[in-house]
Amino acid sequence: MAAVVVVVIVVLVVASGGKDESTTPAPSATPTAKTKQGQTREPSSERSDLISFKLDDRSQAGITNIWLVWTIKNSSSEKSNYSWDWEAVDAGGTRVEDGSQLETNVQPGQTARGEYPTTLKSVKGIKLNVTSFDRTASY
Incomplete structure (x- = not known):
């Protein structure tokens, strides 16, 4: 049993190699989005696709009825x-x-x-x- 434990530990140490061999790049300070063709698109242009995002008060006869309404136009x-x-924030923050x-x-x-x-x-x-906005390719 002890021999099996030693073999497992040796295999794990050799497999890890003791160094980071990750090929994943560090995250950039400014997030970007990739399109299907691999082109980078800045988030500000994605965000501009959200044409309208507002509250619509449909309350009547003493019944509160407030909706979010939005319009998206795909410019890609x-x-x-x-x-x-x-988020919805009141006047006090x-x-x-x-x-x-x-x-x-x-x-499109x-x-x-x-x-x-x-x-x-x-x-x-x-x-x-x-607070965040993301556009991704739809397949």
Whole structure:
């Protein structure tokens, strides 16, 4: 039994080689996105595909009904998926809601509109922030 343990330890030490042979590059300070053709695209141009992202107060008859609504226009040359994280912050700087949204299979040049209900009680003094945004090629 002891011989098996020694053999396993020797194999692990020899296999590890004692040095880092990783070929994964270190993350860059400025994130970029790769397209199918391997071209790099700056995130600011991706973010500009989110044409509109706002709150829509549909409340009536004393019933609160506030929705997120958005418009995406695919300015790339390939079918794309979009995902983004957001937060709703009140006038005092407190986050009152947050979430993630997804829009898929948007064709080049196509505009897509979406909506999603919230649990917000008012839109007064609420500011929406997009905290991350990503466009990926859709296959």
